[in-house]
Amino acid sequence: MTIPLAAAVAASVLLLLAAGAKAGRSPWRPLQTVLSSARISSMSVAEVESLLEEIEEAPEAPTVYGAMCYDCAMPPLVTEYLCPACGEKTVYADSDFSRPLQELGITRELFEALEQAAGLDLALDESGFCSFCGSGGVAVPLLVITYSDGTVVRTPVCPEDLRMLIGLFSGERFYESTQDFILPLKPESGHLRSVLGLPGGVEAGSPAD
Ligand SMILES: [Zn+2]
Numbered sequence: 001m002t003i004p005l006a007a008a009v010a011a012s013v014l015l016l017l018a019a020g021a022k023a024g025r026s027p028w029r030p031l032q033t034v035l036s037s038a039r040i041s042s043m044s045v046a047e048v049e050s051l052l053e054e055i056e057e058a059p060e061a062p063t064v065y066g067a068m069c070y071d072c073a074m075p076p077l078v079t080e081y082l083c084p085a086c087g088e089k090t091v092y093a094d095s096d097f098s099r100p101l102q103e104l105g106i107t108r109e110l111f112e113a114l115e116q117a118a119g120l121d122l123a124l125d126e127s128g129f130c131s132f133c134g135s136g137g138v139a140v141p142l143l144v145i146t147y148s149d150g151t152v153v154r155t156p157v158c159p160e161d162l163r164m165l166i167g168l169f170s171g172e173r174f175y176e177s178t179q180d181f182i183l184p185l186k187p188e189s190g191h192l193r194s195v196l197g198l199p200g201g202v203e204a205g206s207p208a209d
Pocket of ligand 1: 083084085086087088130131132133134
């Protein structure tokens with residue numbers, strides 16, 4: 001192993017803490033690899049379905065253009081997952097892991113915001129990153145949704161997916177993307193159906209049209 005461990009650890013921990021501090025929130029309190037809202041009651045599949053139908057039937061919200069940032073500096077290479085549950089570090093040589101690891105701080109924050117917005121029993125499962133107490137070798141966190149009838153849906157999510165869901169469950173026809181862009185939800189409805197495990201999704205083998 002030739003990766004300078006101490007330097008990589010310090011860099012990634014600082015990065016995650018900075019992500020929390022920048023948004024004006026206290027740093028995320030790591031307790032376990034599965035964050036859960038543990039709600040007493042959750043929305044039903046039909047209720048979520050009707051939210052999506054409203055988006056699909058309403059006129060598309062206009063796009064609001066945000067700041068165009070041409071500073072394309074490469075983000076720091078994050079290669080390590082520090083597990084909040086067992087405290088062990090999993091080091092990845094595969095650069096496919098760098099971006100999801102770098103985005104983990106913002107993913108956790110957006111998940112917490114989604115929990116506030118949605119009346120759903122939700123969990124964020126990042127155990128795939130840890131090769132000690134989890135499966136390891138999985139570069140994507142999973143959003144776990146338990147509907148009111150007990151149906152459980154587990155789908156990979158990125159920060160942009162969570163931003164879309166926050167918009168949807170806030171009752172908007174748009175969502176706040178990065179760099180102050182406001183984007184319509186309507187073109188994303190097929191993708192959102194996939195993320196929410198509803199029929200008509202554009203992924204998981206269903207035809208797009
Ligand atoms: Zn672990």
